[in-house]
Amino acid sequence: MPRWRKSDREGVVSYRLARQRTIDAVAAGHRQQHEVCDAQPELRRVALHHATPLSDPCPLCEGDDLVMVTFAFGPGLPKAGRCVADQSELSRLRRRAKPTSCYRVEVCRQCWWNHLRESFELTSSPVAQTAP
Numbered sequence: 001m002p003r004w005r006k007s008d009r010e011g012v013v014s015y016r017l018a019r020q021r022t023i024d025a026v027a028a029g030h031r032q033q034h035e036v037c038d039a040q041p042e043l044r045r046v047a048l049h050h051a052t053p054l055s056d057p058c059p060l061c062e063g064d065d066l067v068m069v070t071f072a073f074g075p076g077l078p079k080a081g082r083c084v085a086d087q088s089e090l091s092r093l094r095r096r097a098k099p100t101s102c103y104r105v106e107v108c109r110q111c112w113w114n115h116l117r118e119s120f121e122l123t124s125s126p127v128a129q130t131a132p
């Protein structure tokens with residue numbers, strides 16, 4: 001899993017508030033846990049094999065197996081997105097010089113809670129070349 005540098009990303013959108021609303025809705029009984037712990041098979045596979053562990057406990061089951069996965073979307077990539085498994089994959093995507101959107105999703109490998117954490121555009125040139 002890549003260690004994202006600030007220069008790799010721009011236009012970061014956080015989904016923290018939507019995440020908290022979902023957690024609160026379950027806690028209040030407005031949504032059932034099975035409705036939000038519904039990671040699809042491909043997301044489960046990626047979470048098991050190409051994920052970065054998070055130090056936070058799962059907000060639903062409080063288990064300690066919360067991970068982050070990253071998918072990239074853009075021209076020439078699969079419609080379902082490409083899993084960004086490591087730094088070399090990230091570097092390869094940057095060199096494509098095509099617009100690439102990345103989505104980071106947290107997944108609990110115990111209860112299969114999943115939620116989008118953030119999205120951003122992968123920049124194709126180092127920040128040193130674009131800084132004023």
Ligand SMILES: [Zn+2]
Nearest residue numbers: 058061108111
């Ligand atoms: Zn969980």
